[in-house]
Amino acid sequence: MTKPSSTDRPNPLQVACSSCNLRELCLPVGFSGSELERLDGMVATRRSVKRGDALFRSGDAFEAVYAVRTGFFKTQVSSEDGRDQVTGFQMAGELLGLDGIVSDHHTCDAVALEDSQVCVIPYAELEALSREFGELQRQFHKIMSREIVRDQGVMLLLGSMRAEERLAAFLLNLTQRLQARGFSPTSLVLRMTREEIGTYLGLKLETVSRCFSRFQEDGVLEVKLKHIRILDLAALRKMVNSPC
Amino acid sequence: MTKPSSTDRPNPLQVACSSCNLRELCLPVGFSGSELERLDGMVATRRSVKRGDALFRSGDAFEAVYAVRTGFFKTQVSSEDGRDQVTGFQMAGELLGLDGIVSDHHTCDAVALEDSQVCVIPYAELEALSREFGELQRQFHKIMSREIVRDQGVMLLLGSMRAEERLAAFLLNLTQRLQARGFSPTSLVLRMTREEIGTYLGLKLETVSRCFSRFQEDGVLEVKLKHIRILDLAALRKMVNSPC
């Protein structure tokens, strides 16, 4: 390895929120033209992360938050004895790294599940700009609050749902977010393994696999390894709301 | 009931962060005298909440965040079919209501487990003041980030721990927070029922009760209903880090 890491490629082209097609999903939601230009100065750099590589790891110094531009990430925390828990999956337009603010160090790993690219948002600059720019402040607070609400939902899932309900809720959440990005609401390609799904849902990979098989038997899904097609959306929705 | 609700008692006395004995645990951590005075203007009112009453409920309009001054709360979310999940327990100095920022409405219930009192921090004022006052901004971001990190820990617990480990982790977390408030690190009074503990830990109340009994048999705890004494702290710690 004599080449510099893949993570510091400069890529000066189009590092600008104002010309980014994700601006309706990302930090600058609802910003006007002049405001967007001020963001462009803050989001100065991109960073590429190869599949399997970490954007940051637990213990790393916290310097910036990251907006996913392309690709797909998982975040995970580990207990002292080695067990780990996937705490979320992040796709284009979603923010990574908010966990690091409290202690100046990250408390989870963010790992790319496919070759990805993120916008680097230095936290000091985000703080400064949002102090003089109320709309940015408000938007940033909303993003942190959204993360807290999302976590509440995951706790509900982990604490009170059965295996099939968890998987159904997971698939519905994924497709909903994909749909907001212009993808089909009924067909998706999983970027993560059965084990990663299981570690997210508090299940073993065999249980995840069996649930997929049962969904297929019941005509709810068509499952071809990572390719999933939802055949009966209503049934899937019903599983989440009314168990059994 | 002709008297006004207990929640709008004015209590003008000592509504001031600068003279609050919780300022080292609460929002104004690390603030100097002059800065504290500026906070005093923001935290204008108190609110009393009787045991069993809600500070806010899911769906309520979001207007303020709340700092617990005295007492004890639980927060809980409900699924559409009525199951609910306790997402946390809050004691003096901890903030409630951050979930409401994203949608202008609260997404969980906050219920007092004993007669309590909170400081009302209008969100609009918090936003404005933290814009011109960097230390407050930073502190508020840290509090939101801490909440996100805490949620990661709960996910790890719910997703990967066995019943006894969950209860051990819960007790260690409680005593640690109580110790930071000057209480004994080995003796505590639970403010919540077995069912509330279970709903927090993703267990049924019978399982919680059985775990308490087993801990007592093993000489790890002394359990007298809500009164818990930790007899073997090392054993409790060991249960969390290395299962079985």
Next chain:
DNA sequence: CGAGCGTTTGACCGGACTCAACGCATGTGG
């Protein structure tokens, strides 16, 4: 084409849940 990883499926096991009964503490009203 072969190695290795991811996935599926089966058989069995066990920890947590369910259902049920009972005990105990608290508080209320006679």
Next chain:
DNA sequence: CCACATGCGTTGAGTCCGGTCAAACGCTCG
């Protein structure tokens, strides 16, 4: 002050869902 009601907690017996262990299959990619 006691009788009673009620809510909370404990304990037991039996069940079942998901975990564990194991084997085989089939992509994917050198």
